[in-house]
Every structure is written in C-alpha cells, then in structure tokens.
Amino acid sequence: MINIKTYDEKNIFSKILRGEIPCKTVFENEFILAFEDINPQAPVHVLIIPKENYCSLQDFSLNASDKIILEMIRSIGKISEKLELENGYRIISNIGDDGGQEVPHFHIHILGKKKMTKILP
Numbered sequence: 001m002i003n004i005k006t007y008d009e010k011n012i013f014s015k016i017l018r019g020e021i022p023c024k025t026v027f028e029n030e031f032i033l034a035f036e037d038i039n040p041q042a043p044v045h046v047l048i049i050p051k052e053n054y055c056s057l058q059d060f061s062l063n064a065s066d067k068i069i070l071e072m073i074r075s076i077g078k079i080s081e082k083l084e085l086e087n088g089y090r091i092i093s094n095i096g097d098d099g100g101q102e103v104p105h106f107h108i109h110i111l112g113k114k115k116m117t118k119i120l121p
C-alpha cells in the first residue's frame with residue numbers, strides 16, 4: 001500500500017536523487033530532475049521529479065513552496081520543447097493506491113510521439 005502522507009526514503013526515485021542508482025537524465029536544474037522512464041509506454045516517456053521529498057501530487061500541492069510548484073509546472077513546458085513535442089503530449093500523475101501510483105516520490109509522466117485517444121485505455 002502506498003503511503004501518500006509520510007515520505008519513505010527507500011523509494012527508487014529517492015535513490016536516483018542520491019546517485020545510488022543511475023538514470024538517463026533529460027533535464028536537470030536546482031529544483032528538478034527529469035529522466036527517461038525505464039518501462040516506456042510511448043516513444044517518449046519521461047518522468048519529472050522535484051529534488052525535494054514529496055510522496056505524491058497530493059502532498060506536493062498542499063505542502064510545497066510556491067517557488068518549487070512554479071518550477072515543476074514551468075519545467076513541463078521547457079522539457080516538452082526540448083523533446084520536440086510540438087504535436088502535443090500527455091501528462092499524468094498517479095496518486096496513491098486508487099490512482100495506481102507505484103513509486104511514492106511525486107512525479108509527472110510526460111508521454112509523447114504517439115497519438116493518444118481515450119484518457120484511460
């Protein structure tokens with residue numbers, strides 16, 4: 001069961017941020033890391049994570065500073081330009097067990113270079 005209120009530093013994205021396991025970095029600044037998803041669901045599948053610890057978008061939206069919230073949202077536009085997703089893309093953020101979240105460090109999926117139809121398969 002995913003705990004979306006108490007952060008668990010053993011999660012895999014926390015290990016990536018600490019440099020304990022590798023990732024394929026797409027974009028990085030002081031606040032944000034974006035890297036390729038290990039199991040891509042589209043030709044482009046990138047995950048954006050804040051460098052601060054939040055369990056989920058629920059935790060992030062209630063508790064993150066205005067600055068880091070702005071940086072996360074702004075990074076979506078910057079990364080989509082870098083990935084040349086001018087034809088569009090989809091963002092997803094799964095929250096908790098009912099949302100289908102597997103890794104309990106807040107992340108936004110960017111999926112592109114594929115024509116998406118329904119919101120859910």
Ligand code: AMP
Binds near residue numbers: 037039100101
């Ligand atoms: P979610 O179900 O929203 O929590 O998504 C977690 C995502 O993390 C999945 O799409 C996984 O494929 C991806 N993932 C898991 N481990 C890694 C890893 N080591 N590097 C990159 N992506 C990963």
